[in-house]
Structure formats: C-alpha cells, structure tokens
Amino acid sequence: MAETPNPPLSSRRGAAACPFDPHPELARRRAEEPVSATDTPAWLGQDIPTWLVTSYTDVRTVLRDPARFSSVRRNPEKPDEPLEAERSGRLLEHDPPEHTRLRGKLVDAFTVRGINAMRPRIEEIVEEHLDAMERTGPPCDLVTSFALPVPSMVICELLGVPYDDRTDFQRRTARLLDNTAPVTEFIAGMAEMNAYIGGLVAAHRTTPDESLLSRLVREHGDELSDEELTGIGALLLIAGHETTANMLSLGALLLLRHPDQLAAVRDDPDAVAPAVEEMLRYLSVVHAPMPRYATQDMEFGGRRIGAGDIVETSLAAANRDEGLVAGDPDRFDITRKPVAHVAFGHGPHQCIGQQLARLEMHLAFPALLRRFPGLRLAVPFEEVRYRRESTVFGVRELPVAW
Structure with missing residues (x-):
C-alpha cells in the first residue's frame, strides 16, 4: 500500500484559520454526510473500504456497539475471522467478553478513590518541576520542562517503569503514534516496545514491588500470560x-490565548474542573x-456498509457537534455547563485512565499559573509548531517566559 503523505482526515487539523480546530472538511461532512467514504489508515497496510463517522450521535453509537462495530482487526478476505497476531493484552483490539476480562484486572487501580490516593505524590511532582523551572529561569520550553515530564513520572511510578x-x-511512543509512517515502521516500533515492557514484566515477576505491574503479577499472574501483561503495560x-x-502543553497555549479564562483557572478553584472538561472537549x-470493523452488512447513517469494512470515528468532529453543544460549539468557553463529551471515547473502550488524567490537569494547570502569574509565550503565536502527523495532537515545543 502506498504511503499517505498527510495524516488521515479523521485526525487532520485546519492549517490557516485556527490550529485548535479540526479540519474544516470534518465540519462539512458532519453537516452534509455524517457517514462518508474516506481513505484507509496507512498503518493498516492494506486497502479496505473505510467509512468516516463525524456526528456526535453516530460516533457514540459506533463506540458502544461492539456487536456490530468490532475492535478486533478482521481478515479482509474472511471478515468473520480475526487477525490474532500481536493482540495479546492489547485491550483496544478486543471485544467483550475478552476485553471485559482484561480490563477487569485494572479497574481497582483506576477508581476515583484509588486515583485520589495519588494526589499528594502528583502534587509533589508538579511542585518539583515548577521549582526547577523557577531555578532555571525564563525562557524555557514548557513541553520538556513541565508538560511531558510530569505525567511521564506519574505513570512511571504507577506502573513500576524506571523513569531513567x-x-x-x-521515542518509541512517538514512532508508534506517527500516523503517516508506513506499516513496517509501526510493526517494528511495536515489537521494540513489547520487548522493553516484556523485560519489565520479567523483572517484576522476579523482584516485585508495590507498583501496578507487580500487583498484576501478584494478584493475576496465574490468569494473565506474560504476553498479556506486556500488552497491558x-x-x-x-x-x-x-x-x-x-x-x-496545548491547554496552556489555549489559556494563554484567552487571558480572562486563564485568570479564572488561576484564581478560582471552582472554575478548574469545568475548565478542564471544556479543554478536553474543545x-x-x-x-x-x-x-472499528463492521461485523455484518448493514445500513448506517444512510450508507451501505459491508461486513469487514473499516469504520473510523472522529472524536474531534463529534465534540464540536451542535447536537452536543448548543450555541457556537467552536467557541472555547469554560463557563459552559460540562457536557458528555467523547474526548475519552465512549462505551466499553472509554479510557480507563481518564480520572488520573483529570486529576493531573486539575492540579497542574492552576499550580503552573499561580507560580508564574506573568506566564506568556516567548515566541509569536504564529511560530508555534504543531504535531500534525501524530495520532495525539499537540505542540512540538512551547517556549514561554514570565
């Protein structure tokens, strides 16, 4: 299959008007043809009829219905047959009941109560990095000084991964999330990541500690194979x-572009939670x-979808749907009443770590803004560079001063 020179439409951002906005074509499709034909993702390595779903209601329908829209990659020659290779433990590529079995081993670690127990340590990590920024002085890159190391240290300590x-x-993660890379690079990157995590699993079997990987080995080691533990890790x-x-990083840039809303996040504790939800949505x-893979021939969104066809869903388009947000959904407004956005997905595969992500943002944003009330961009806004080729949108670096 030929390499795709640009990210797929489902993940492309508009170039000229506003870098925070999804590609304008997504809004057009949502309004005129919410289920439409699109290109097959390059990393799948083969051409399969592919459909793009852009409306909020249809996106939620697809994501909550694994019976019709399966997460198990299908054999294009035999749509009833899954492709089993390299799927062990990878929750995102399983349907219930197998997905339920694997996810169930993690639920206790990611409850609200369990995550809140991490609050003191997350606060320490945030303050340590703010102290380092203050000692070094401006300007600095907020990505490498704060936005990337804080969650990296949190997840390393939670899982039992050496922060060093x-x-x-x-580097491996960036390679796996590059949605313009050929399938051979994706496969090589996944093999490299699996080898690394597999080594950690073996180490935790030999020398357990109190981390999540060790807990999984200790409590479920007879039920989960090393391959499954590697996939989960x-x-x-x-x-x-x-x-x-x-x-x-992107949220900090967004707040810097809206100083009145930045001030609210900095000064009003009650504004933080709704601000985080609006940032997630926006x-x-x-x-x-x-x-997802269609498990049967069906009529959906006015289209004839065949068994084995790929169905992609645009979370960015769904979160800008007037069916979700009445009144200018393309406007960033932290005073909105929080809505049931799909930034963490929906249905059985909704992000299991969403409460940890929320807690990190609830703590990090106001702490950053209180420590540096004069925080500002150190380069013109037009010079900020974005990660347009990545499955996860963001900035490459964010030079700031104070």
Whole structure:
C-alpha cells in the first residue's frame, strides 16, 4: 500500500484559520454526510473500504456497539475471522467478553478513590518541576520542562517503569503514534516496545514491588500470560503519559490565548474542573480511537456498509457537534455547563485512565499559573509548531517566559 503523505482526515487539523480546530472538511461532512467514504489508515497496510463517522450521535453509537462495530482487526478476505497476531493484552483490539476480562484486572487501580490516593505524590511532582523551572529561569520550553515530564513520572511510578528510561520509551511512543509512517515502521516500533515492557514484566515477576505491574503479577499472574501483561503495560505506558502531556502543553497555549479564562483557572478553584472538561472537549487531542470493523452488512447513517469494512470515528468532529453543544460549539468557553463529551471515547473502550488524567490537569494547570502569574509565550503565536502527523495532537515545543 502506498504511503499517505498527510495524516488521515479523521485526525487532520485546519492549517490557516485556527490550529485548535479540526479540519474544516470534518465540519462539512458532519453537516452534509455524517457517514462518508474516506481513505484507509496507512498503518493498516492494506486497502479496505473505510467509512468516516463525524456526528456526535453516530460516533457514540459506533463506540458502544461492539456487536456490530468490532475492535478486533478482521481478515479482509474472511471478515468473520480475526487477525490474532500481536493482540495479546492489547485491550483496544478486543471485544467483550475478552476485553471485559482484561480490563477487569485494572479497574481497582483506576477508581476515583484509588486515583485520589495519588494526589499528594502528583502534587509533589508538579511542585518539583515548577521549582526547577523557577531555578532555571525564563525562557524555557514548557513541553520538556513541565508538560511531558510530569505525567511521564506519574505513570512511571504507577506502573513500576524506571523513569531513567523515559527518553527511549518516549521515542518509541512517538514512532508508534506517527500516523503517516508506513506499516513496517509501526510493526517494528511495536515489537521494540513489547520487548522493553516484556523485560519489565520479567523483572517484576522476579523482584516485585508495590507498583501496578507487580500487583498484576501478584494478584493475576496465574490468569494473565506474560504476553498479556506486556500488552497491558505497553498500552498504559503509552496512553498514560502521551495524552496528558499534550493536553497540558496545548491547554496552556489555549489559556494563554484567552487571558480572562486563564485568570479564572488561576484564581478560582471552582472554575478548574469545568475548565478542564471544556479543554478536553474543545481540544480533543486524541482525534480518533482505534478503527472499528463492521461485523455484518448493514445500513448506517444512510450508507451501505459491508461486513469487514473499516469504520473510523472522529472524536474531534463529534465534540464540536451542535447536537452536543448548543450555541457556537467552536467557541472555547469554560463557563459552559460540562457536557458528555467523547474526548475519552465512549462505551466499553472509554479510557480507563481518564480520572488520573483529570486529576493531573486539575492540579497542574492552576499550580503552573499561580507560580508564574506573568506566564506568556516567548515566541509569536504564529511560530508555534504543531504535531500534525501524530495520532495525539499537540505542540512540538512551547517556549514561554514570565
């Protein structure tokens, strides 16, 4: 299959008008043809009829219905047959009941109560990085000084991953999330990540500690194979730092463009939670979840979808739907009443770590803005560079001063 020179439409951002906005074509499709034909994602390595779903209602329908829209990658020659290779433990590529079995092993670690127990340590990590920024002085890159290391350290300590390995696993993650890379690079990157996590699983079997990987080994080691533990660990490591890091950096940039709303987040504790929900909705840094596969011929959204066809969903388009937000959904407004956005997905695969991500943002944004009340961009807004080729949208760097 030929390489795709640009990210797929489901994840492309508009170039000229506003970098925070989804591609204008997504809004047109949502209004005129909410289920429409699109290109097959390049990383799948083969051409399969592919449909793009853009309306809020239809996106939720697809994501909550694994019976019709399966997460299990299908054999294009035999749509009833899954492709089993390299799926062990990878929750995003399983349907219930197998998905339920795997996810159930993680639920206790990601309850609101369990996550809140991490609050003191997350506060310490945030303050340590703010102290380092203050000592070094301006200007600095907010990505490398704050937005990336804070969630990276949190997820490393939670999982039991050596923080000193962060440069390597961040490089591997960037490679896996590059949606313009050929399928051969994706496969090689996944193999490299699995080898790394597999080594950690073996180490935790030999020398357990109080981390999540050790707890999984101790409590479920007879039920989960090493391959399954590796798949779970890789997913949590990738998702646990990459998404929150990009929300912190892109969210800070968004607030800098809206100083009145920045002031509210800085000064009013009651404004923080709704502001985080509005940022999640408005930015939708995860453009689209893993593709689904139609399990049967069907009529959906006025289209004839065949068994084995790929169905992609645009979370960014759905979160800007007037069916979700009445009254200018393309406007950023932290005074809105929070809505049931799909920034964390929906249905069985809704992000299991969403409460951890929320807590990190609830703590990090006001702490950053209180420590540096004069925070400002150190370069013109037009010179900020974006990660347009990545599955997770963000900025490459964010030079700031104070």
